[in-house]
Amino acid sequence: MTKAELVEKMADDAGITKVAAAAALDSFTANVGKALKKKDGKVTLVGFGTFMKVRRKARKGRNPQTGEVIKIKAANVVKFKPGKKLRDAV
CATH class of the missing domain: 4.10.520.10 (IHF-like DNA-binding proteins)
Structure with a gap:
């Protein structure tokens, strides 16, 4: 599954736009990265x-x-x- 396919599936399941789903996925990955950078x-x-x-x-x-x-x-x-x-x- 690619990022685009995941965004599309998230948008369908949550009943939101693809733009909102992409923003949510980007936020999730950025925040996981920030948390993993800590000690x-x-x-x-x-x-x-x-x-x-x-x-x-x-x-x-x-x-x-x-x-x-x-x-x-x-x-x-x-x-x-x-x-x-x-x-x-x-």
């Missing part, structure tokens, strides 16, 4: 799931073409853990 970033939507920021440690990797060992820097990544209702629905 202990975490967004929990009961029944849907939890978005959380996790620190991935620095590690060594390997270039598959040359076999050369390379260093991969530490980074923050976003993980999603689905809630029970979502797991059961899928």
